[in-house]
């Protein structure tokens with residue numbers, strides 16, 4: 001019997017045993033009661049310009065045996081998220097892959113990125129289970145399912161708001177996936193009959209999948225050259241297990257596979273004490289920001305001057321103002337010896353122009369992003385840089401919340417990215433948007449003060465991207 005048939009058999013038995021504990025009807029009722037706050041997140045996140053990474057958490061496999069003796073699955077998942085993974089695939093098959101539903105459930109709760117349940121789906125029961133465990137997607141393998149089953153399972157998943165990664169190995173299976181109206185097709189580079197792996201399989205199969213369907217290359221991807229070849233063939237995502245499972249430093253491993261990027265300048269905003277300055281001097285970011293506008297982080301011009309005195313001279317200072325009278329801004333620039341003025345209110349082009357006439361500092365205009373029109377409106381601004389931040393009514397800045405980055409994908413000007421950037425999302429943001437600089441504030445604070453561990457973590461992550 002082939003491995004796939006064995007796995008399907010044992011999965012059917014497993015599902016029957018589960019049904020005795022909780023019936024399908026009960027499971028359906030539970031699913032109906034659960035609110036899906038992030039419908040189809042898995043496929044939404046895979047729709048990016050450059051290649052995405054689906055990183056796999058797996059302890060063992062039939063072809064390789066035990067891959068990870070030590071298996072801190074939650075830490076692995078968190079490391080993948082920091083490394084910039086777009087999604088995480090979690091093996092739940094218990095016999096050959098030594099997976100568990102518990103891994104999936106805990107991981108889905110611990111990370112903000114979508115999680116795929118990697119199992120051998122042979123029964124609709126497993127789709128409801130996956131949804132209840134917190135999965136954002138399930139795997140449907142063409143070699144195991146008829147077109148009718150694929151269609152039915154995909155329809156159930158659609159009703160629940162979760163995605164299906166429909167896996168094929170050859171042209172016939174791709175046709176089956178297309179007949180089942182798959183929106184995401186994964187081509188497996190591993191031949192499950194003899195376990196041989198050849199990443200050219202997905203490259204060969206690329207032409208059979210229309211461009212409006214997300215194409216995922218699965219298995220055996222090891223090197224930056226592999227990723228570059230997939231990129232050249234317009235592959236949207238790479239699903240990688242063993243290579244990442246065997247790497248001790250996921251951030252560096254993913255950075256090496258992704259290839260060189262332009263690492264942005266780094267600004268930490270809301271510096272307000274000598275203790276903050278001491279932390280900053282140790283890590284030497286490119287910029288720091290003093291909030292000189294009403295905020296829980298506001299400091300006086302005089303305190304900013306004193307802090308600047310203690311700051312290493314190579315670190316540039318940004319004064320953040322909100323609709324401040326021009327003469328006060330000019331006085332602050334001179335007193336503190338600011339390098340940059342960040343206008344974070346409703347300042348106009350005329351205001352920017354007048355400021356330009358009166359000072360030599362760089363001017364950054366903060367745009368709090370409500371929609372894409374906001375981005376377009378400021379494209380011809382006279383400001384030196386635009387800084388895009390999250391819009392929240394009645395909050396000028398420092399929200400700690402992320403906005404929808406898709407509006408920035410066609411931005412023509414170099415920009416500063418702000419809004420809820422953290423060690424969890426900064427790599428993904430940098431790869432996806434190539435900002436000129438990143439601005440981090442709330443997420444590196446603990447109890448209202450800058451936290452050296454959190455700042456060090458961001459700096460260490462960015463260092464590994466170089």
Ligand SMILES: O=C(O)c1ccccc1NCC(=O)[C@H](O)[C@H](O)COP(=O)(O)O
Nearest residue numbers: 269295396397398399400419420441442
């Ligand atoms: O941070 C503030 O308290 C603030 C108040 C008023 C105007 C601007 C403010 N911050 C400006 C920044 O440059 C922040 O770094 C930016 O908004 C991002 O903040 P966060 O989302 O907390 O990382």
